[in-house]
Amino acid sequence: MPDMIIYRKRLIPNENILLDRDTVLYADDKIMVTKWNTLHPRKDIDHGYSLYIPEEGYKISKFLRKDDSLYKWYCDIVEFYFDKDEGSCTTLDLLLDITINEKGEIHLLDMDELAQAHKDGLIDDELLHKSLIRANRLLMTAYSGAFKKYTDLLDSYIK
DSSP states (O other): OTTOEEEEEETTTTEEEEOTTOEEEEEOSSOEEEEEEOSSOOSSOOEEEEEEETTTTEEEEEEEOTTSOEEEEEEEEEEEEEETTTTEEEEEEEEEEEEEETTOOEEEEOHHHHHHHHHTTSSOHHHHHHHHHHHHHHHHHHHHTTTHHHHHHHHHHHO
């Protein structure tokens, strides 16, 4: 699986990007860990690592500054699609995102985008439901202090 081809599909804007510069550090049938640099130069973040968890519908990323210090944890609520013939994984962004900054502050983002995408027919009822349920589950995990299980898991693959 380390030779996995990874795509990031977004609804807003409508794009499907090949993440050909990402490096798969670990992959099995439960998780995948990648290392990446930002696609475009940014002042706030430079690089990071992502933990893909298909069973839960999350991609949890550790955003790092150029000096390797933590900027924030960025959690995408996603749907996974695997193509065994191509050896690829596509994550469809279900629009809701959760961030946890270095102070531990938790933020839910893009509820307006999810509502608009549903109204415009870009996301169906089933994916809307999955997005809401997954985001709620991850928020409850973060509020309870149990989010550390994800940060510890990701960190165990990058040390």
